[in-house]
Amino acid sequence: MPRRHSRADDRLDPNLTPLLDVVLQLITFFMMLVHFGSRIEGAEASIRLPIAPAALPSGDLVLERLVVAVNADGDLVVGGHARSGAAAATWWNEQAGIRRKELKLAAAPGQELATQVILRGDRDAPYGTIRQTLKTAQAAGFVHFSLVVEREERP
Amino acid sequence: MTARRVPLRSRPVETIPFPVTPMLDMAFQLLAFFILTFQPPTRETRIDLDLPATAAALPSGEASETSVVPSTDVDILETDLTIHAHSQPNGDLRSLRLGGVDVPSVAVLEDRLRKYRALLENRPLRIQVIPDARLHYGEAARVLGACSAAGATSIRLPEPSNP
Numbered sequence: 182m183p184r185r186h187s188r189a190d191d192r193l194d195p196n197l198t199p200l201l202d203v204v205l206q207l208i209t210f211f212m213m214l215v216h217f218g219s220r221i222e223g224a225e226a227s228i229r230l231p232i233a234p235a236a237l238p239s240g241d242l243v244l245e246r247l248v249v250a251v252n253a254d255g256d257l258v259v260g261g262h263a264r265s266g267a268a269a270a271t272w273w274n275e276q277a278g279i280r281r282k283e284l285k286l287a288a289a290p291g292q293e294l295a296t297q298v299i300l301r302g303d304r305d306a307p308y309g310t311i312r313q314t315l316k317t318a319q320a321a322g323f324v325h326f327s328l329v330v331e332r333e334e335r336p
Numbered sequence: 337m338t339a340r341r342v343p344l345r346s347r348p349v350e351t352i353p354f355p356v357t358p359m360l361d362m363a364f365q366l367l368a369f370f371i372l373t374f375q376p377p378t379r380e381t382r383i384d385l386d387l388p389a390t391a392a393a394l395p396s397g398e399a400s401e402t403s404v405v406p407s408t409d410v411d412i413l414e415t416d417l418t419i420h421a422h423s424q425p426n427g428d429l430r431s432l433r434l435g436g437v438d439v440p441s442v443a444v445l446e447d448r449l450r451k452y453r454a455l456l457e458n459r460p461l462r463i464q465v466i467p468d469a470r471l472h473y474g475e476a477a478r479v480l481g482a483c484s485a486a487g488a489t490s491i492r493l494p495e496p497s498n499p
Binding site for chain 1: 356357359360363364366367370371373374375377379380381382383384385386387423427442443446467468469470471472473474475476477478480481482484485487493
């Protein structure tokens with residue numbers, strides 16, 4: 182007559198070591214890539230960024246920032262809406278007014294704002310329209326600008 | 337006299353349990369954190385510009401037109417440079433001028449600026465870039481990027497010249 186085993190002897194112990202190895206490798210992978218690069222917000226599919234041999238920026242972006250885009254026609258694109266000419270100037274003045282009100286700054290239009298304007302310009306836009314956008318923003322009180330470009334790959 | 341051999345008593349094999357489960361829990365939590373905060377590598381970067389509204393902050397015209405003269409005397413080297421980028425009618429880059437000297441390409445411009453930056457040592461290098469208004473922004477950005485990559489302390493954008 183066969184001898185009966187007790188149920189306790191049949192307990193299966195899963196081998197967790199290989200699983201732990203894989204998990205630790207994944208953690209290492211993600212840890213190494215976590216500071217590799219950071220995407221700047223406000224990407225728009227219709228904007229093709231210029232490719233330039235730019236250096237990595239020395240400092241981080243400030244918290245107070247305003248992201249705008251300029252399409253190939255030279256129009257200011259914010260929130261999917263294109264503005265040009267007087268409409269763009271009005272929008273810049275509104276944004277400056279909102280920030281002055283938040284900071285309780287004096288209503289003097291010439292007072293400089295600490296907000297960093299991040300501009301995503303299309304590579305086919307005429308430079309004059311980009312400069313005009315910057316000039317309009319300057320007139321509203323913005324002085325800190327960042328142009329977003331794609332780093333040129335080098336051998 | 338012979339030593340009496342005492343038979344060794346066999347000990348039961350002791351297994352020390354290693355608790356893997358808490359370690360695995362922690363590892364999964366770390367993994368979840370890194371997966372959730374992971375951003376794919378990107379080639380996006382930015383060129384920072386300070387564009388004060390006051391024209392007084394810009395370098396003077398005379399100094400900015402000074403050509404880059406190789407010299408070993410750091411003190412006489414000009415720290416304010418001007419780059420003109422002229423466009424063709426279709427918006428492509430036609431020519432580059434660094435001070436009063438023609439530069440054949442953006443790569444050469446970057447190389448010259450790097451060498452000049454090295455000559456200046458710790459002194460600041462301020463560059464005005466004046467592209468034509470109809471030049472494609474992609475070309476103008478390459479010039480600005482070359483200044484940034486060469487280590488310019490500040491990059492200024494005066495009003496564009498008329499083509």
